[in-house]
Amino acid sequence: MKPVKVGICGLGTVGGGTFNVLKRNAGEIARRAGREIEVAQIAMRSPNPKCDIANTPVAQDVFELVNNPEIDVVVELIGGYTLARDLVLKAIENGKHVVTANKALIAVHGDEIFAKAREKGVIVAFEAAVAGGIPVIKAIREGLAGNRINWVAGIINGTGNFILSEMREKGRAFEDVLKEAQALGYAEADPTFDVEGIDAAHKLTILASIAFGIPLQFDKAYTEGITKLTSADVNYAEALGYRIKHLGVARRTQEGVELRVHPTLIPAERLIANVNGVMNAVMVHGDAVGPTLFCGAGAGMEPTASAAVADLVDIVRAMTSDPENRVPHLAFQPDSLSAHPILSISQCESAYYLRIQAKDHPGVLAQVATILSERGINIESIMQKEAEEQDGLVPLILLTHRVIEQKINEAIQAMEALEGVAGSIVRIRVEQLN
Numbered sequence: 001m002k003p004v005k006v007g008i009c010g011l012g013t014v015g016g017g018t019f020n021v022l023k024r025n026a027g028e029i030a031r032r033a034g035r036e037i038e039v040a041q042i043a044m045r046s047p048n049p050k051c052d053i054a055n056t057p058v059a060q061d062v063f064e065l066v067n068n069p070e071i072d073v074v075v076e077l078i079g080g081y082t083l084a085r086d087l088v089l090k091a092i093e094n095g096k097h098v099v100t101a102n103k104a105l106i107a108v109h110g111d112e113i114f115a116k117a118r119e120k121g122v123i124v125a126f127e128a129a130v131a132g133g134i135p136v137i138k139a140i141r142e143g144l145a146g147n148r149i150n151w152v153a154g155i156i157n158g159t160g161n162f163i164l165s166e167m168r169e170k171g172r173a174f175e176d177v178l179k180e181a182q183a184l185g186y187a188e189a190d191p192t193f194d195v196e197g198i199d200a201a202h203k204l205t206i207l208a209s210i211a212f213g214i215p216l217q218f219d220k221a222y223t224e225g226i227t228k229l230t231s232a233d234v235n236y237a238e239a240l241g242y243r244i245k246h247l248g249v250a251r252r253t254q255e256g257v258e259l260r261v262h263p264t265l266i267p268a269e270r271l272i273a274n275v276n277g278v279m280n281a282v283m284v285h286g287d288a289v290g291p292t293l294f295c296g297a298g299a300g301m302e303p304t305a306s307a308a309v310a311d312l313v314d315i316v317r318a319m320t321s322d323p324e325n326r327v328p329h330l331a332f333q334p335d336s337l338s339a340h341p342i343l344s345i346s347q348c349e350s351a352y353y354l355r356i357q358a359k360d361h362p363g364v365l366a367q368v369a370t371i372l373s374e375r376g377i378n379i380e381s382i383m384q385k386e387a388e389e390q391d392g393l394v395p396l397i398l399l400t401h402r403v404i405e406q407k408i409n410e411a412i413q414a415m416e417a418l419e420g421v422a423g424s425i426v427r428i429r430v431e432q433l434n
Helices: 013-024 026-033 062-066 082-093 103-120 136-143 158-170 174-183 198-212 231-239 301-318 364-374 405-416
Strands: 004-009 037-043 073-076 097-100 149-155 242-252 257-267 279-286 290-297 349-358 379-384 394-400 421-430
Touching (some): 004 013, 004 062, 004 301, 013 037, 013 301, 037 062, 037 301, 062 082, 073 301, 082 103, 103 198, 136 198, 136 290, 158 242, 231 242, 231 394, 349 405, 364 379, 405 421
Parallel strands (some): 004 073, 073 097, 257 421
Antiparallel strands (some): 242 257, 349 394, 349 421, 379 394
16 A cells, blocks of 8 residues: 655644654554555755755745645644645645644634535644643543543643742742743743743633534633742642642533633642643543543653654544544534533632732721622631731732632722722632542
């Protein structure tokens, strides 16, 4: 049987890793796929010194590769929205299967891309778009297909996890750790996508779609970054038995689907709370299996390449099958996607960590407790620290029980209006994940 010919668009970190893994493990991959997989062409702007491409045809223009009639599968690894969308749609129009690691592309344009792929009878595979080398998409889409998924929660951005790990373990300030992350190549020169939760929201959008059978709706995801977190809050959380993680949470409720990324307190004894550095972890709770945890390298040259090559193997195995009988792109049959709405953040339910800077006056705590009680918000625990020397303010740290966010917003507004409360109240959501 003749080899399946692959074209790789982009020979950067992930593209280079994919090329090297395909070359190094060619024999093993062919045994798994049932046919040889040959890199027939590469489209790139500049060479990758880690790749020996001496005998591989190279194009400067990605559309030369996409229009090459010999190519069976296009591997899109250039990133971004516009050019990537155009080349993927052109590849599909040309009847080629596609593998991509582009989470932004799938989260924003996935519904359009998958509809076109169904029309043309081709596969678009995107395991590498979420959590690097962790095969979590395949696990949810296929391994947990017998379950009703209740919730998904994940540390799905390595940069943010590295920063929070360093802040907790070494007491460093956010700005200091961010500079190191940039120097190490974990964060871009413009780190907005990582530290503001946008990258994680792209990935969470994809996970929610395959978990709950809903269309991709990135524009409805709530995102909150980690730029305002202080070492004080990290330390207070630790004293209360929690760790702060930049968590993506997708939860199915009767009213709708929660889709949110934000700093979150997690009990320190949870396994996911102890995933540190640039590692990723995703918890998935199914009604039959209960809680499951997938952990591993969430980025990097060969971990992400591992997922891209696995997608290639799946495509080769499925190339001769009837398109109607292939695994659906988003796990559920296209005409069976649910219209269950995405909830606004004010409708979501969580417990809360509140840090209040109180003036050293009697009665402030009683006033705070009254405001919470009037809104049906129960206090789980209170920690009061010594007055700070600089301004004489007393830090009050409260943990509440679960409540709809709109109620906690109203309570915070009322507490900030008290004469005995100085400045803004710090609010961080709490998830038990049990």
